[in-house]
Amino acid sequence: MFGSRLGDDGLVGRLLVVEDVDPGNIDGCRPLATPMDTSDSWIMLVERGNCGFVDKVRNMQASGAAAVLVGDPWYDLPITMYASGDTSDVHIPSSFVARREYNGIREAALDPSGGGPLLVRLVRNEYYELPFLDVLFITILSPMLMMAFIYVLYRLRLRQHRLRDLAPTDFVHGLPTKTFYRSKYRDGEPDECAICLDDFGDDDELRILPCKHEYHVRCIDRWLTTRKKFCPICKQNVCPSSESTPLLPPRLRSIV
Ligand SMILES: [Zn+2]
Numbered sequence: 462m463f464g465s466r467l468g469d470d471g472l473v474g475r476l477l478v479v480e481d482v483d484p485g486n487i488d489g490c491r492p493l494a495t496p497m498d499t500s501d502s503w504i505m506l507v508e509r510g511n512c513g514f515v516d517k518v519r520n521m522q523a524s525g526a527a528a529v530l531v532g533d534p535w536y537d538l539p540i541t542m543y544a545s546g547d548t549s550d551v552h553i554p555s556s557f558v559a560r561r562e563y564n565g566i567r568e569a570a571l572d573p574s575g576g577g578p579l580l581v582r583l584v585r586n587e588y589y590e591l592p593f594l595d596v597l598f599i600t601i602l603s604p605m606l607m608m609a610f611i612y613v614l615y616r617l618r619l620r621q622h623r624l625r626d627l628a629p630t631d632f633v634h635g636l637p638t639k640t641f642y643r644s645k646y647r648d649g650e651p652d653e654c655a656i657c658l659d660d661f662g663d664d665d666e667l668r669i670l671p672c673k674h675e676y677h678v679r680c681i682d683r684w685l686t687t688r689k690k691f692c693p694i695c696k697q698n699v700c701p702s703s704e705s706t707p708l709l710p711p712r713l714r715s716i717v
């Protein structure tokens with residue numbers, strides 16, 4: 462989060478382990494006793510701990526390093542090196558290396574059979590260019606996605622439960638109807654809709670439920686398909702086996 466970024470070609474330099482050039486200085490928390498010759502590019506490997514990341518990089522920059530690798534001796538987890546305060550004085554690139562990589566690089570750099578400092582190329586890893594977005598995704602977006610997923614599941618289950626309590630529209634439309642005429646009305650027959658409490662009038666379309674109770678088509682259809690699949694008067698289920706054959710009206714179901 463400080464210093465310069467690597468260019469497209471990366472950075473080529475000779476890798477040095479800090480304690481190898483400055484005995485006793487393992488973490489880069491102080492500048493090298495003798496600054497490096499800056500006619501060559503030096504990439505300094507220092508160990509994590511004892512001071513801030515930016516302090517290590519500042520000290521190595523002051524000692525003539527072209528780049529710094531900070532190695533973690535404890536954990537295999539790559540992290541982003543943060544720094545507080547003004548870091549505009551830091552102009553060299555630096556990178557964090559987790560334990561396994563650190564140990565490998567360190568071993569190779571200290572190998573006496575290598576014949577002098579290792580020549581290495583640091584390259585840009587686009588994936589780690591966006592640590593902030595990674596953190597944002599892990600801490601905020603993924604819990605939000607999880608919550609949204611759970612909410613959708615909850616709504617789907619709720620909908621399923623609701624649908625189980627309702628009569629399918631096609632089924633309701635298959636129930637018999639008749640037209641009401643006051644001239645044909647006989648005493649004792651119901652002449653009012655128990656849903657809207659209006660008297661039946663001439664030419665009113667009535668729906669006859671299996672229990673023989675009658676209602677305005679518009680009233681009972683809405684009741685059965687949006688509220689309950691039970692007759693409002695006697696509570697009988699109008700489609701008792703709706704779960705197995707929900708789309709068949711009673712006449713057809715008896716044939717099946
Ligand atoms: Zn009605």
Ligand SMILES: [Zn+2]
Pocket residue numbers: 670672673674692693694695696697
């Ligand atoms: Zn009824």
